[in-house]
Amino acid sequence: MTPLAAESLGKRFRRGWALRDCTLELPEGAIVGLVGANGAGKSTLLGLATGLLSASEGSVEVLGRDPRRDPSVLGEIGFVPQGAPLYRSFTVADTVAFARATNAAWDADVAGAFLSRLDARTRVGALSEGERSRLALALALGKRPSLVLLDEPFARLDPLSGREFLQLLMDGVTELGATVVIASHVIADVERVCDHIVLLSEGHVRLAGNVEELLDSHRLLTGARRPLGRIRGVEEIVRERHGGRQLTLLVRTDGLLVDSSWTVDRVALEELLLAYMAPAELPTTRVAEKVPLRWHG
Amino acid sequence: MAWLTWRQHRAQLLGGLFLIGGLALATLLSGLPVRNAYHAQALSACLPPSARSGCDLIVRHFESEFVTRRQLSRALVVLPALLGLFVGAPLLARELEHGTHQLAWTQGLTRRRWLLSKASLLGVASLLGACALAGLAMWWRQPFDAFEGRISPRAFDIEGIVVPAYALFALAVGILAGLLLRRTVAAMTATAIVFAGVRLGIERLLRPHYLTPLRVSAEGTIPSSYPSTWVLHDRLVDASGSPITAGREDLAILHAQQARLEPHAYLSSLGWHRIVELQPGSRFWPFQGIEAGIFVALALLLLVATVWLVRRTPS
Numbered sequence: 001m002t003p004l005a006a007e008s009l010g011k012r013f014r015r016g017w018a019l020r021d022c023t024l025e026l027p028e029g030a031i032v033g034l035v036g037a038n039g040a041g042k043s044t045l046l047g048l049a050t051g052l053l054s055a056s057e058g059s060v061e062v063l064g065r066d067p068r069r070d071p072s073v074l075g076e077i078g079f080v081p082q083g084a085p086l087y088r089s090f091t092v093a094d095t096v097a098f099a100r101a102t103n104a105a106w107d108a109d110v111a112g113a114f115l116s117r118l119d120a121r122t123r124v125g126a127l128s129e130g131e132r133s134r135l136a137l138a139l140a141l142g143k144r145p146s147l148v149l150l151d152e153p154f155a156r157l158d159p160l161s162g163r164e165f166l167q168l169l170m171d172g173v174t175e176l177g178a179t180v181v182i183a184s185h186v187i188a189d190v191e192r193v194c195d196h197i198v199l200l201s202e203g204h205v206r207l208a209g210n211v212e213e214l215l216d217s218h219r220l221l222t223g224a225r226r227p228l229g230r231i232r233g234v235e236e237i238v239r240e241r242h243g244g245r246q247l248t249l250l251v252r253t254d255g256l257l258v259d260s261s262w263t264v265d266r267v268a269l270e271e272l273l274l275a276y277m278a279p280a281e282l283p284t285t286r287v288a289e290k291v292p293l294r295w296h297g
Numbered sequence: 298m299a300w301l302t303w304r305q306h307r308a309q310l311l312g313g314l315f316l317i318g319g320l321a322l323a324t325l326l327s328g329l330p331v332r333n334a335y336h337a338q339a340l341s342a343c344l345p346p347s348a349r350s351g352c353d354l355i356v357r358h359f360e361s362e363f364v365t366r367r368q369l370s371r372a373l374v375v376l377p378a379l380l381g382l383f384v385g386a387p388l389l390a391r392e393l394e395h396g397t398h399q400l401a402w403t404q405g406l407t408r409r410r411w412l413l414s415k416a417s418l419l420g421v422a423s424l425l426g427a428c429a430l431a432g433l434a435m436w437w438r439q440p441f442d443a444f445e446g447r448i449s450p451r452a453f454d455i456e457g458i459v460v461p462a463y464a465l466f467a468l469a470v471g472i473l474a475g476l477l478l479r480r481t482v483a484a485m486t487a488t489a490i491v492f493a494g495v496r497l498g499i500e501r502l503l504r505p506h507y508l509t510p511l512r513v514s515a516e517g518t519i520p521s522s523y524p525s526t527w528v529l530h531d532r533l534v535d536a537s538g539s540p541i542t543a544g545r546e547d548l549a550i551l552h553a554q555q556a557r558l559e560p561h562a563y564l565s566s567l568g569w570h571r572i573v574e575l576q577p578g579s580r581f582w583p584f585q586g587i588e589a590g591i592f593v594a595l596a597l598l599l600l601v602a603t604v605w606l607v608r609r610t611p612s
Binding site for chain 2: 050051052054071072074075077079081083085086087088090094097098099101102103104105139143
């Protein structure tokens with residue numbers, strides 16, 4: 001069953017569209033990196049997928065069901081919202097009891113694996129960020145979910161805790177066979193583990209696909225500076241960069257590149273994603289406008 | 298869910314228990330001297346006060362002796378509102394404020410069931426607390442009620458089944474305010490304003506007309522007391538029944554004085570008399586039933602609206 005499918009999905013807040021024309025389908029069992037700059041619509045997409053937000057247009061289906069109309073699907077989604085909100089006055093044991101009381105399919109063994117290093121009597125408010133993230137993850141995975149959604153899980157973690165969190169996550173989901181979506185604005189965090197990428201930019205899906213296929217279909221062309229025309233084998237120039245008399249192009253290919261006047265290189269995932277994340281026009285060519293902070297849940 | 302409700306609201310529940318315990322103690326300590334005085338002065342023999350000669354004086358003395366306590370006891374009217382402020386308003390506002398609704402609303406339990414089970418458990422606790430409160434007030438006021446009745450607001454508002462009904466209403470107002478305003482302090486403020494507004498509005502505008510008031514035509518021009526009743530209007534009218542303004546009354550008295558007549562006898566001779574509209578004390582329970590019904594219905598209406606809204610709330 002498709003873990004997450006969206007069809008022309010859009011969400012408008014009072015201040016404008018946070019997400020628009022979002023059509024995507026995630027493959028089952030994939031580890032999906034949902035990347036994009038801050039305010040690109042990542043949290044909005046996850047909010048729509050968990051029924052916390054209602055779509056302004058289009059539709060979203062999670063595990064074949066509309067999370068708004070059929071909230072029973074929420075029992076099969078493990079969601080860790082941004083900042084991993086937990087009840088601060090609860091102890092670790094209380095928090096686990098909360099999850100057990102609100103989920104029919106609660107699996108204490110799965111959750112227990114994450115909690116072995118936490119003292120059950122500690123208050124959540126007294127835990128470190130790393131410990132809190134681990135507890136939130138235990139809550140999400142203890143439901144034995146088919147789909148795990150994590151919103152900026154690394155934002156408050158130091159690199160070491162981040163790596164540890166990722167390890168725990170991968171161990172957990174491998175056992176469950178769940179599909180995972182990790183939303184993050186830091187590409188380095190997701191590129192280690194993701195086999196699928198969804199890239200949002202200014203509320204639109206700019207790129208979606210399997211990592212291998214994306215890397216195979218993009219190339220870096222380096223050559224002497226020249227007026228650009230149609231290059232054989234190039235479908236789209238994603239980014240062009242001038243350095244002196246040299247020209248570097250990041251292109252999407254649709255065939256074999258045979259033009260010998262270009263040096264052709266493979267592109268690293270991080271560079272590819274950054275190129276797509278950049279706004280269509282460079283910031284310098286645009287009059288700076290005040291963009292109000294967009295609140296997205 | 299009972300566990301979750303208890304875990305999240307145990308501080309409030311324990312606080313409520315302490316409050317009721319403290320009030321029970323205060324009621325007992327301040328109520329016993331009143332009862333002792335009641336028995337020592339054999340006031341029960343003065344029912345009704347005109348039963349024996351001298352009773353008027355004894356009763357008036359008894360009532361004035363404990364006037365401070367009686368003023369204080371009226372503060373009990375605010376307690377149901379506190380429930381809305383401290384239990385109802387934070388229920389959703391705190392979750393929305395801290396973002397924990399994202400946790401609570403993405404579990405296997407639907408929002409509707411989550412809210413309904415919390416609201417119903419807290420509602421039952423509130424009912425029990427409010428019943429205890431009303432019981433205390435009724436025990437404390439018993440000696441006074443014997444003479445004054447309890448249909449007038451000072452007794453009506455803190456006795457009987459309206460108290461639990463007010464409590465439920467306050468709770469429901471608080472929960473809805475929390476959902477709409479999403480901030481605890483704002484929700485508390487709104488709850489206080491709405492609760493006070495509705496409570497006073499109904500007391501002033503609706504309650505006097507639950508049943509048609511009795512009209513008593515009184516001889517004489519001095520207001521007299523009507524024990525065990527709630528006097529709504531007490532107006533001086535002329536022979537044709539149209540009300541007399543204070544200015545006209547003053548003028549007439551002045552005129553009588555200049556003519557060296559006894560003013561009241563003079564006014565009576567003009568055919569002036571008093572029209573009194575009142576609700577008799579015997580209507581206490583019907584009035585309690587009507588008012589409690591109104592507030593319970595309002596509370597249920599608000600709860601239904603909250604459940605409807607919480608399912609549709611985009612966060």
